[in-house]
Amino acid sequence: MTELSARLKPLFRRSSTFSSTKSSASGSSTTSDALGDGHTWSKGSFRLSKNRKPSLPISVFEENEPLPQPPGALPLTPTEKPRFTRRNKKETPDTSPETPRSPPLEKQNPILTVEAPTPKLGTRSGKAPEEESSPRDSGHLAGTDAGTTIGSQRPGIAHRRRSLTHQEQSKDISSLLGSQSPALQPTKTDYFGGISVSADMVPKKIWVKRPGSSATQVAIKEDDLVDDVRDTILRKYSNSLGRNFDPPDVTLRIVYRKQSARHSNSERTLGPEESMLKLIEIHYPGGQSVEEALMIDVPKRQTPRHSPRMAMQYYLPEDLRPHENGTDYFPPMPSAAQHSPHLPTSLSVSSAQGGSHHPPAHSMAILTTGQLPNLPSPGGRARHSQNNRPRYGRQHTSSPTVVQTASIALNHENLKASQQPMPTPPIPEEMTPHKTATPPPRVASPRPKPNNNKRTKKPVDQAPQPANTTVPPINVLIVEDNIINLRLLEAFMKRLKVRWSTAMNGRDAVTKWREGGYHLVLMDIQLPVMNGLDATKEIRRLERVNSIGVFSNSASSTPTFPKGAGIDGTVGGEDSLMNTALFKSPVIIVALTASSLQSDRHEALAAGCNDFLTKPVNFEWLTRKVMEWGCMQALIDFDGWRKWKDFSQTKPADAEKKGIGANNSKSPKAALNGKAQSTPKRDRMASLGLGGKENTGSDGTGTDTLSNGDSGSGH
C-alpha cells in the first residue's frame, strides 16, 4: 500500500505544482499565496490516498465545477468505478459529464461556481497538463487492479480539472482548504497506521539545498518518500538539475543536527524508500531550520580535481553564495570554488551544458578558428581568464583568419561589392580573350594608402592568430625583391603553415611558376630584371597557350586565341609547360604594391593580377587573401591538395598520378569553374559598360566601403 501511494504521489504533486506555478504566474497572487496554495493542496491529496475517498483536489474542484459527492462523504462505491473509468477514457473531449451534477458544496460556495471558467477556456488552458497526465493514468490503469485504478485516476482528474480553475481563485481555494482541513484531520491516522504522525508535528515543507546554493523549501506530503521528494526537487530545480538529471540520479543527504551517539557519521545518504517526514521528525525534532537543509547531490559527470567533499561547510555566508540559478551559465565564483564541496556539483552541471564554465565568448571563436585561446585547463581555475576575456573575445570575433565559412561570407561581401558597377582598368587588346580563363580580378580589396589611417586605430594584438588547421595547404610563390619584405612575407607564410617559394625578380617568378603546383603568387610589382606586371602577363600568356583552366566543354568560356594556340594544349616550343597536370587552374596572382595610386592597381589588374595588397602588407589581410584564394584553389585542385596532404612535404613531382587526378576532377572542376567565373564575367560586363575614365573615383568608394566595413567589424 505504501508503494501504491508512492506511485500516486507524483500525480498529486503535479497538481499542486501547477497550482502554485499558475498562481505565481498570474501575478495577482503573491508568492506566499502560491506557497500556501501548494501547501494546502498537498494536505488534500494526503487525505485522498488515506481514505480512498474523493480527494480534496476533487472536492475543491467540485466547488468550482461541481461533482455529486460532498468531500469526505462517500467512500468509493462500486458504482463509481465505471464512471471514473469511463470518464478517464473520454478525458480529452470534454468535462461535460460532470457538470450537470450539482453538489451540496456548490450551495456553500456559490461564488466559486459562478467564477468557474467556462469549458471553452478550460479546454485550452488545460490541454497541456491533460496530455501530460493521461499517459501516466493509463500506465497506472494497465498495471494495477481496479481499486488502484480508481485511486490513480482521481488525481489525474483532479489535476486536469484543477487546471481549469481560474488562477485568481487559488487564494480562495487555499483558504477554503485551510478551513476544511482541520475537520478532516481525524481520519488521518487510521490509514497509515504505521506512521502515526500528529498533524501539527508535520512539516509541510522541508528545506533542501544544493551544495553551495542557498536553501529552498519544497512542499511535501506527509506520506512522501524520499523518492517522491526527489521528484519534487527536480521540479524545483527545473533548470539546473531537471534538464540534466532524472530523479533516480539525485541523492539526498541528511546532515545530523548534532553528533549523536548513534551515528558515527555526521551525515547520511537517504534511501529512496524512507519516509521523508519521519526522517525530518527523527533528525530534527522541533522542526528543520534553514541550516539543516537536506543536501541534494547529483552525480558528477566529470571528475574534478578537487578533493571529495567535506562534510561540514555547506552553508556559505549570504554574500558568498552564488545565485542559485546562476550556476548554469556562469562559472562558479572564486569564493564558491574554494569550498570544495560546492564545486563538484557546479562543475558537473555546467559541464553537462557544454562546458560553459569557459566564458561563453570563446566558444564560437574556438569553433570558427579551431584554436583555443589561452584558457586555463578545464580542471584549473575557471575564473582565471576573466580579465582577458574581452580581449580574447574581440580578437576572435573580429578575426579574419576564420575558416571557410567565414571566407565564404567574405566572398559574399566582396561579391556584393564587386557587383556594384566597378571600374576596371582599360584592358589591353591582347588581354581580352584569355580573361575568361583567368580568375577574376578582385577590384575591391585592400585599402589604398589613405585608409591606412583607419587601420592604425586597430590595436595590432587583435591581429589574427592564424588558424593553422584551416588554411588550405596551398603553395605560394612570393615574388619580392626587397629582402626585408621577403623575410617578413616568409615569416607570414611560416605562420600560416603553407608552403612557399620565393623569387627575387620577375624572371625568376616565371621560371618558378613553370615548375607548376603553385596556387597563389604574391607578386611585387616593381621588380628588377622583369617587373611584376610583365611577369604576370607572361604567366597569363603561358596559361593561355597551354589552355590552363580552359574547358573545351564550356563553350561560352572558350576564347578565341589570337596567337593560334590549340585549345587542347598542343603548344609547341618553349612555351609548353612540362606538367600540365600541375596546373589545375590559372594561378592566383595577388599584386603587392606600395603605391597608393589607383592607376597602379588598375595596371596590375589589367596585367592579369587577380587581386592586390597594399604595402605594408597587413598580416590580417594577407591571411584573408590566402584564405579566400587558397580555399578556392584547394577546391578546384582538390585531388592535388589531397595528394599534398598525403605526401606532405615530398615533392609533388609524380605527374602520372596527377594525370589520373586531372581526369577524375574534370567534372567537378568544370562545375566549380562555372560558378567561380559567372560572377566575374558579370563584373566585367558591368565595368566595361561603365567605361574607364571616372573609374578611379568609384573604385575608391568601393574600396572605402569595404574597408570601413572591415574596420568596423574589427572593433
Add this chain to the structure above:
Amino acid sequence: MTKVSSIPKTAFPSTHSQPEEGSEGEEEDDMASHSTEDPSETGSTGLPDCGDSIDLPTFEQILEMDDDEDEREFSKSIVYGFFEQAEATFEKMIASLREQELATLSSLGHFLKGSSATLGMTKVKDSCEKIQHYGAHKDDAGQSTDMEDTVLLKKIKATVATVKVEYKEAERILKQFYHDPEH
C-alpha cells in the same frame, strides 16, 4: 590628387614637413595621431612613444612574428636588416644624385619605400615615394610633370635630406626598443 586636397583640414602642424609639401606632412601627422593612441590600447609591446615615426600596428605585426618576446630575434633581424639596407640605399641615392640619374633614384626610392612601409615607417615611406615619383618625372602626387630634371634633382636632394632625418628618428626609437647599447 583628391587625397591631397582633402588633407589640409586636419590640424596637426608638422615640424618635419617640407615647406612645399605641407599637406603631405600634415597627412602623416594625421596618421600618426592615431598611432599614438595605440600604445595605451595594446600596451603589450613596450614600445616607446614613437609618435609619428612608426606606424605601430604595422610594426607590431612584425613583433608578433617573434617567437620569444624577450629575444625578439626575428623582428630584430628584420629591423636591423632594414637599418643596413637604408644606410646603403641613402648612400646610393647620394651617389645617384651626384650622377644625376633620375631613374636610378626612382628605383632606389621605390626599393626603400617597400621595406620602410613594411616596418611601418610611414614618414620614410612617404618620402621615398616622393623620390620615386620625382625620379620618374612625376610630381609628389604621382602625376606626370614636365619639371626640369634639375628641379627634380633638387627636390630629390631635399627629400633625401628629409628622409634621412626621418629615418634617424625612427632608428633611434627602434634601437631604444631593442635596448641597443648605443642609445
